Amino acid sequence: MDRALDLAALGMGRTSPNPLVGALVLDVSGRLVGEGFHAAAGRPHAEVGALAQAGVRARGGTLVVTLEPCSHHGRTPPCSEAVIAAGVHRVIVAMQDPDPRVAGSGLKALRQAGAEVLLGVRQRQAERLNAAFCHRLRTGRPLGLLKWAMSVDGRTALPNGASQWISAPESRDWVHRLRARCDAVIVGGGTLRADDPLLTSRGRRAIEPLRVVISRTLDLPQQARLWDRAAAPTLVAHGPEAPQRERQRLDGLGVERLELKRCEPLDLMEALALRGCNQVLWECGPALAAAALRQGCVQHLSAVMAPKLLGGVAARTPVGDLQLSSMAMAPAWLEQALSRSGDDLIWELSSPGG
Amino acid sequence: MDRALDLAALGMGRTSPNPLVGALVLDVSGRLVGEGFHAAAGRPHAEVGALAQAGVRARGGTLVVTLEPCSHHGRTPPCSEAVIAAGVHRVIVAMQDPDPRVAGSGLKALRQAGAEVLLGVRQRQAERLNAAFCHRLRTGRPLGLLKWAMSVDGRTALPNGASQWISAPESRDWVHRLRARCDAVIVGGGTLRADDPLLTSRGRRAIEPLRVVISRTLDLPQQARLWDRAAAPTLVAHGPEAPQRERQRLDGLGVERLELKRCEPLDLMEALALRGCNQVLWECGPALAAAALRQGCVQHLSAVMAPKLLGGVAARTPVGDLQLSSMAMAPAWLEQALSRSGDDLIWELSSPGG
Numbered sequence: 001m002d003r004a005l006d007l008a009a010l011g012m013g014r015t016s017p018n019p020l021v022g023a024l025v026l027d028v029s030g031r032l033v034g035e036g037f038h039a040a041a042g043r044p045h046a047e048v049g050a051l052a053q054a055g056v057r058a059r060g061g062t063l064v065v066t067l068e069p070c071s072h073h074g075r076t077p078p079c080s081e082a083v084i085a086a087g088v089h090r091v092i093v094a095m096q097d098p099d100p101r102v103a104g105s106g107l108k109a110l111r112q113a114g115a116e117v118l119l120g121v122r123q124r125q126a127e128r129l130n131a132a133f134c135h136r137l138r139t140g141r142p143l144g145l146l147k148w149a150m151s152v153d154g155r156t157a158l159p160n161g162a163s164q165w166i167s168a169p170e171s172r173d174w175v176h177r178l179r180a181r182c183d184a185v186i187v188g189g190g191t192l193r194a195d196d197p198l199l200t201s202r203g204r205r206a207i208e209p210l211r212v213v214i215s216r217t218l219d220l221p222q223q224a225r226l227w228d229r230a231a232a233p234t235l236v237a238h239g240p241e242a243p244q245r246e247r248q249r250l251d252g253l254g255v256e257r258l259e260l261k262r263c264e265p266l267d268l269m270e271a272l273a274l275r276g277c278n279q280v281l282w283e284c285g286p287a288l289a290a291a292a293l294r295q296g297c298v299q300h301l302s303a304v305m306a307p308k309l310l311g312g313v314a315a316r317t318p319v320g321d322l323q324l325s326s327m328a329m330a331p332a333w334l335e336q337a338l339s340r341s342g343d344d345l346i347w348e349l350s351s352p353g354g
Numbered sequence: 355m356d357r358a359l360d361l362a363a364l365g366m367g368r369t370s371p372n373p374l375v376g377a378l379v380l381d382v383s384g385r386l387v388g389e390g391f392h393a394a395a396g397r398p399h400a401e402v403g404a405l406a407q408a409g410v411r412a413r414g415g416t417l418v419v420t421l422e423p424c425s426h427h428g429r430t431p432p433c434s435e436a437v438i439a440a441g442v443h444r445v446i447v448a449m450q451d452p453d454p455r456v457a458g459s460g461l462k463a464l465r466q467a468g469a470e471v472l473l474g475v476r477q478r479q480a481e482r483l484n485a486a487f488c489h490r491l492r493t494g495r496p497l498g499l500l501k502w503a504m505s506v507d508g509r510t511a512l513p514n515g516a517s518q519w520i521s522a523p524e525s526r527d528w529v530h531r532l533r534a535r536c537d538a539v540i541v542g543g544g545t546l547r548a549d550d551p552l553l554t555s556r557g558r559r560a561i562e563p564l565r566v567v568i569s570r571t572l573d574l575p576q577q578a579r580l581w582d583r584a585a586a587p588t589l590v591a592h593g594p595e596a597p598q599r600e601r602q603r604l605d606g607l608g609v610e611r612l613e614l615k616r617c618e619p620l621d622l623m624e625a626l627a628l629r630g631c632n633q634v635l636w637e638c639g640p641a642l643a644a645a646a647l648r649q650g651c652v653q654h655l656s657a658v659m660a661p662k663l664l665g666g667v668a669a670r671t672p673v674g675d676l677q678l679s680s681m682a683m684a685p686a687w688l689e690q691a692l693s694r695s696g697d698d699l700i701w702e703l704s705s706p707g708g
Binding site: 150151152153154155158159160162164165166286290293301303305306307308309310311312313314317318319320321322323324325326327330331332333334335338343345347349 | 504505506507508509512513514516518519520640644647655657659660661662663664665666667668671672673674675676677678679680681684685686687688689692697699701703
């Protein structure tokens with residue numbers, strides 16, 4: 001199963017809205033005869049690839065797979081049927097598929113066809129691997145990551161607004177790799193106006209993440225690197241109050257627009273889930289970060305901390321008003337990782353609320 | 355020499371204005387026959403203690419000492435004379451004494467008396483051990499440490515000013531131990547008014563560090579834990595502009611006052627050096643911290659970082675305006691240590707300027 005989990009991880013950043021899945025087939029004597037992983041939505045499922053490699057050697061053998069084989073017709077036919085057709089005798093599964101269209105029916109079909117099914121091997125690891133997919137199915141929203149780079153005194157810019165670069169080159173590279181694991185990267189209008197960011201993974205992801213700007217006023221620059229659709233797709237989200245004139249101006253620039261019911265992080269997350277995003281990255285300023293946090297749209301934090309002092313009285317900080325009035329309202333987040341990146345530290349935390 | 359350095363460290367926090375010194379004596383056949391360390395100003399020097407233990411067995415033997423034996427009459431007679439009188443044949447010394455009253459003359463006296471002198475064994479370690487003492491002799495100011503506790507989003511208080519407690523109990527204990535290594539702890543009037551702090555090492559230091567308040571206006575509360583001289587000594591420093599009425603009021607409370615030439619961190623540091631402080635801790639608010647940093651009064655930072663989000667638009671941050679206008683003016687500080695304390699991280703950095 002460890003090998004199957006490693007295989008599954010090879011699809012990282014390319015399978016959304018689908019989960020990461022890895023599979024392998026052992027013949028009747030226990031020899032490895034096939035391997036596969038889900039490489040991208042619309043491409044064959046992991047089991048199908050592994051069974052194809054194994055061919056007739058799968059007969060009477062064992063399928064090891066990180067997620068319950070599907071039982072429904074999606075873009076590909078149901079895997080449980082393929083498993084049964086291959087004559088596999090035993091199926092070892094890490095976790096049940098949380099997709100309500102599957103949710104145990106794949107395992108049931110296998111059992112009914114006479115296969116021996118063993119569920120729950122390395123379940124925790126499999127759930128962690130697909131945390132984003134599971135979160136979306138459970139909540140109807142993508143898993144939200146929030147990232148910022150700050151000085152050791154908690155500033156994300158100098159008093160004059162300069163912010164390039166607080167962090168080490170190694171940390172900027174780390175951010176590109178972080179983006180490669182996300183389906184969308186979100187900023188607000190303020191960040192777009194101030195930084196004119198590119199927001200790509202610099203080619204580390206075959207299909208660059210969707211770049212999203214959420215803006216109430218649509219007061220966005222005429223020239224911006226985000227408008228260059230050759231680098232990556234861009235979506236501008238706004239609410240019903242957005243001025244008609246600005247909408248038309250953006251349409252004229254060829255920028256894709258999305259009108260949300262309300263111009264709020266929560267509404268944006270629901271829209272992105274419907275577009276198949278499992279995991280998104282907030283790379284925004286303090287006001288939008290605070291709104292996203294207040295609305296439960298952030299499950300993970302990555303604070304890149306540089307050993308520099310920027311100081312300031314009103315210089316930019318990572319997070320705006322969270323409306324907390326007592327320390328008891330600020331529980332400790334849970335450490336996921338602490339790593340070094342050049343001279344910087346990267347502290348990754350997950351929400352105490354899960 | 356490693357043993358002598360360990361012995362020296364036993365005096366930590368108690369020898370100011372003197373350095374930390376450890377010594378041991380080996381007899382003519384190389385057996386350990388005496389050990390000593392400087393335990394407090396006015397108490398015997400390390401060499402004298404070690405030689406007293408060794409007695410006649412020191413004759414023809416070796417003295418190992420972390421700092422050049424002194425050659426001047428201070429509160430105790432010169433150690434170089436005692437070494438010569440004991441008939442020691444060989445003296446191994448880690449570093450020369452930077453005190454201009456010694457500065458090589460102790461070693462010269464030993465050589466003239468016929469002893470073999472070896473200088474520079476474990477010199478770097480010895481210099482690090484006495485970094486504060488060396489800094490004071492070189493600059494005329496104590497070594498300055500700045501400490502703060504903040505959330506991962508760089509806040510030292512909630513928007514409503516509440517700050518107890520951001521950090522874990524283990525970190526507050528760590529601060530008490532940090533204070534025990536310092537000769538004085540400095541706050542501004544704002545911190546005194548807001549927090550009514552105790553600022554002691556909670557008994558971890560035989561003589562509690564001097565508690566210092568620096569205040570331009572002397573607008574300080576009538577009741578404060580700092581005014582209780584039973585817990586620890588307190589000094590209020592101010593400039594020539596401080597109102598007469600407030601001075602008299604503090605005198606009436608029995609609080610010690612010190613008028614500085616200017617009410618500035620630099621002037622305070624010079625005054626504290628003259629009072630024998632080798633190392634002091636700034637535990638102040640952002641404006642005073644920024645002034646201390648700008649005036650070169652901080653050589654070490656300790657940032658206690660809690661995995662909490664406090665948020666805020668104008669909530670308190672660690673450091674006020676440093677008057678930086680470009681990233682090039684904010685060099686990376688040098689990491690001295692990174693440690694865990696409960697759920698918190700403690701990042702200790704030293705100034706790139708030394």
